[in-house]
Amino acid sequence: AIDSNFEENREIVDEHEGHDVWGPVDEPEQLGIHGTHVAVDFDICLADGACLEDCPVDVFEWVDSPGHPESEIKADPANEAQCIDCMLCVDVCPVDAIDVDAG
Ligand code: SF4
Ligand code: F3S
Numbered sequence: 001a002i003d004s005n006f007e008e009n010r011e012i013v014d015e016h017e018g019h020d021v022w023g024p025v026d027e028p029e030q031l032g033i034h035g036t037h038v039a040v041d042f043d044i045c046l047a048d049g050a051c052l053e054d055c056p057v058d059v060f061e062w063v064d065s066p067g068h069p070e071s072e073i074k075a076d077p078a079n080e081a082q083c084i085d086c087m088l089c090v091d092v093c094p095v096d097a098i099d100v101d102a103g
């Protein structure tokens with residue numbers, strides 16, 4: 001599962017589509033965590049798609065991740081500022097790849 005303390009345990013190494021990327025990153029096998037308020041661990045995401053289907057405000061968009069061992073697309077929190085903290089995505093992800101900081 002995603003480390004809910006990633007903000008303490010990781011460092012921001014990049015920016016992607018207006019959100020932070022938390023390392024370590026070693027492309028294409030290791031992609032880190034995308035987003036902060038809505039954080040997706042790209043190294044855990046296996047492209048189930050439930051988060052894209054269920055988010056009521058369309059926070060997620062697919063991005064390509066060719067060469068990653070888990071999946072060749074990832075759910076990117078492209079619109080994390082729109083999140084309404086419903087926690088649906090956290091509940092439906094089968095591999096617990098998403099952390100939403102609703103505190
Ligand atoms: Fe979307 Fe709700 Fe997840 Fe926020 S908590 S990203 S609104 S499903
Ligand atoms: Fe990935 Fe979980 Fe969404 S596996 S596509 S973050 S439901």
Ligand code: ZN
Nearest residue numbers: 016034076077
């Ligand atoms: Zn991203």
